[in-house]
Structure formats: C-alpha cells, structure tokens
Amino acid sequence: MKRPVLCVVDTAGRAQRIVAQLRRSGFAREVISLVCRDSADRADVSAQGWLVAVALVVLPGLGSVIAAGLILAALSGPVKTDLADIIRGWGVPWDGAKEYEERIAGGSALVSVHTGSNEEREVAKQVFESNGCVDVRVAGDDAARRSNDGNV
Numbered sequence: 001m002k003r004p005v006l007c008v009v010d011t012a013g014r015a016q017r018i019v020a021q022l023r024r025s026g027f028a029r030e031v032i033s034l035v036c037r038d039s040a041d042r043a044d045v046s047a048q049g050w051l052v053a054v055a056l057v058v059l060p061g062l063g064s065v066i067a068a069g070l071i072l073a074a075l076s077g078p079v080k081t082d083l084a085d086i087i088r089g090w091g092v093p094w095d096g097a098k099e100y101e102e103r104i105a106g107g108s109a110l111v112s113v114h115t116g117s118n119e120e121r122e123v124a125k126q127v128f129e130s131n132g133c134v135d136v137r138v139a140g141d142d143a144a145r146r147s148n149d150g151n152v
Helices: 011-026 041-045 068-076 081-089 094-105 118-130
Strands: 001-011 032-037 052-059 064-067 108-115 133-140
Touching: 001 011, 001 094, 001 118, 011 032, 011 108, 011 118, 032 068, 032 094, 041 052, 052 068, 064 068, 068 081, 068 108, 094 108, 094 133, 108 118, 118 133
Parallel strands: none
Antiparallel strands: 001 108, 001 133, 032 064, 032 108, 052 064
C-alpha cells in the first residue's frame, strides 16, 4: 500500500527544489503533490515540468492555491472537500491535517510523495529533511487510537 510522506516548507521556491530533488531521487512525477498559496510562483511551478497537472484551485478557508499531482486530482473530484479532509484520508490525524492547512494559509507550501516501500519512505524523508522541511510525517504512522468500545 502506498503511503504518503509529507512536509511543510516556508516558500513555493523551496518546495520546487524539493520536488526536483525527489524526481532526481527516482520518484515518478505522478506520485508527487504540492500545494501552496497562489503567487507569482505559479508560472515557475508549472514551467518546471516536474509535476503532473498544475492548476489554480479555490478552497474554503484558504482561497486560491496552486495544487499539483494527486492532491489536485482529489480536490478536483466529483465530491467537493477541503484540503484537511484529503490529508486526513491519507492517514494523517485530524489535528495534523488542520495544522498543515493552517500553515498553507500562512504562506507555507506542502509537498508530499506517495511511497510504496520503507526504502522509498526513508529516501523521501532524507530529501525533505536535507531541505529544511518542518514536520516531516509518514501518513499512517500516527495510527488512530481506539477507545475501549472499538470506535475510532
């Protein structure tokens, strides 16, 4: 099962450099996602060619954002949802997903890469950490705690 590794960086420019390094590390562009506030960086994000399908999307609470990759596909689907719901669906707890959304609202960028093995997850984490990412997280590592009655 593919599990995303996610991180937040302070600028879209840094996010683009991370995406380029992920590609050089062997990750297919189809498994990499990026979300950042709409800015002059939009042309740079799409011109790089490192990502699949870059588009401007308007999201509740965030306004206009640039989205690319799997996250764009989820945001563009028939069921309208917000960014935190998508990130939560990937296995990130609700509070972590909301924190990512708040950081994007504040001008940071989110980069994620869906990985298929522990080795890929380690490579992705190394790329993120070597580029100054904060809050690097492997989705699903924060397994939901169950109450005594078995409910999540």
